[in-house]
Amino acid sequence: MSSDSSAVSDVPDAGRPVPSRLWRDRDFRRLWLGQASSQIGEQTSLVVLPLIAVLTLDTDAGRLGVLRAVGQAPILLFSLFAGAWVDRRQARTVMVLTDAGRALALGGAALAGLLGGLGLPALLVVAFVAGTLSVYFDVAYQASLVRLVRRDQLVRGNSALEGCRSAAQLGGPALGGAMVSLLSAPVGAACSAGFFVLSVLSIGRIRRREAVPSVASVPVKAENLEPPRVWLRIHQGLRFVVGDTWLRIVGLASAAFQFSFAAMMTVYLLFLPRELHLSGAAVGLALAATGPGALLGSLLAARLPGRFGHGVVLVGAAVLGDGAMLCVSLLHGPSGGTMAALLSVNFVFGTFGQLVNVTAMSLRQAVTPEGMQGRVTATITFAGMGLTPLGSLLGGCLVQQWGLRTSLLVTAAGMMVSPVLMVLSPLARVGRTLPVPKVVPLGGRPPMT
Numbered sequence: 001m002s003s004d005s006s007a008v009s010d011v012p013d014a015g016r017p018v019p020s021r022l023w024r025d026r027d028f029r030r031l032w033l034g035q036a037s038s039q040i041g042e043q044t045s046l047v048v049l050p051l052i053a054v055l056t057l058d059t060d061a062g063r064l065g066v067l068r069a070v071g072q073a074p075i076l077l078f079s080l081f082a083g084a085w086v087d088r089r090q091a092r093t094v095m096v097l098t099d100a101g102r103a104l105a106l107g108g109a110a111l112a113g114l115l116g117g118l119g120l121p122a123l124l125v126v127a128f129v130a131g132t133l134s135v136y137f138d139v140a141y142q143a144s145l146v147r148l149v150r151r152d153q154l155v156r157g158n159s160a161l162e163g164c165r166s167a168a169q170l171g172g173p174a175l176g177g178a179m180v181s182l183l184s185a186p187v188g189a190a191c192s193a194g195f196f197v198l199s200v201l202s203i204g205r206i207r208r209r210e211a212v213p214s215v216a217s218v219p220v221k222a223e224n225l226e227p228p229r230v231w232l233r234i235h236q237g238l239r240f241v242v243g244d245t246w247l248r249i250v251g252l253a254s255a256a257f258q259f260s261f262a263a264m265m266t267v268y269l270l271f272l273p274r275e276l277h278l279s280g281a282a283v284g285l286a287l288a289a290t291g292p293g294a295l296l297g298s299l300l301a302a303r304l305p306g307r308f309g310h311g312v313v314l315v316g317a318a319v320l321g322d323g324a325m326l327c328v329s330l331l332h333g334p335s336g337g338t339m340a341a342l343l344s345v346n347f348v349f350g351t352f353g354q355l356v357n358v359t360a361m362s363l364r365q366a367v368t369p370e371g372m373q374g375r376v377t378a379t380i381t382f383a384g385m386g387l388t389p390l391g392s393l394l395g396g397c398l399v400q401q402w403g404l405r406t407s408l409l410v411t412a413a414g415m416m417v418s419p420v421l422m423v424l425s426p427l428a429r430v431g432r433t434l435p436v437p438k439v440v441p442l443g444g445r446p447p448m449t
Contacts, residue, residue: 043172083378177284
């Protein structure tokens with residue numbers, strides 16, 4: 001794709017009352033704090049629910065795969081609808097409502113636990129509800145940044161927001177494991193709900209009214225002045241992503257990675273306590289090592305793409321981060337050396353994985369017109385995360401057929417397909433400067449590149 005042809009911004013930055021320095025913007029700081037709280041709530045719940053299943057309910061590999069698949073199924077079911085829906089609404093309102101819903105779902109799990117009814121069926125319901133609301137929240141917060149800051153602040157804004165995710169990855173898994181090991185399961189669920197409440201309070205204080213794209217700013221037929229139906233808006237998002245070379249490769253590489261990663265994590269969550277004989281707290285600590293790595297990756301993402309080029313950073317970081325996970329299957333026993341190796345591997349994976357995430361997200365946002373942000377985000381999420389339920393089920397099946405160690409090696413090797421796809425595509429040649437959006441013709445499909 002050429003960055004100098006048919007590429008103009010659909011909404012100018014000049015009219016936005018955004019401070020020149022990002023951290024002077026109170027509304028951005030509120031978004032940042034709310035995102036951090038929401039991510040901690042999500043990360044703790046993602047560890048609390050599987051650990052309750054494994055350590056408390058003695059769930060086997062197949063049922064754990066089902067639990068993870070149920071939590072991930074909303075990505076496949078609702079991502080495209082979420083994109084079409086968010087593009088027509090205030091992202092702040094969507095974020096507040098979804099985090100309030102997640103707080104209620106986790107609070108319900110806590111109440112069920114106190115009443116003695118927190119079994120696998122209840123965990124499946126909570127996982128599905130929380131997963132559904134997470135889909136809408138994730139689409140909304142990525143669209144909200146584009147509406148809140150100037151386009152030249154996207155990389156710094158994404159770096160800061162992904163730093164929130166890093167902080168959550170740092171504290172969330174360890175906190176979730178500790179809550180299950182040291183406290184009761186209901187207390188763990190209640191604490192996760194509390195973080196979502198903090199997010200609601202912070203994001204709800206954002207005062208700047210978003211410039212929600214008007215009907216005129218989205219690609220519709222010239223003779224149709226009414227807002228297009230949801231299926232038409234979904235179709236426009238799909239056509240736009242398929243018609244853009246860079247977005248198409250981002251979606252394919254993301255799909256390859258997320259499918260293998262979902263399978264690997266199902267095996268990994270069983271491998272640590274059952275093959276390496278680690279406690280719940282030790283599992284949480286090992287997973288938490290991705291947090292400081294991701295924080296470092298967020299900081300590097302603000303500098304490295306502009307110095308070495310976005311394509312070089314994407315490919316190099318994907319190879320190093322995904323390749324590190326191949327080492328885990330070589331570990332044996334709950335020794336100090338094993339724990340140190342796990343911490344190191346997860347730190348490397350977190351660092352380079354986050355570098356890939358921020359760079360790819362900034363590229364995607366930069367080439368997408370504002371009126372298409374929600375739908376493009378949802379389409380990429382659908383392509384990248386839609387297969388994760390099948391990946392989680394595959395991980396459980398592989399363990400039953402091949403055992404933990406072989407399954408972990410195979411699924412970790414599958415993650416390397418993603419950087420191979422990128423290195424064979426024009427994405428690897430993206431330069432130091434982010435492109436600007438293309439003009440979107442009627443029908444929502446950009447010029448083929």
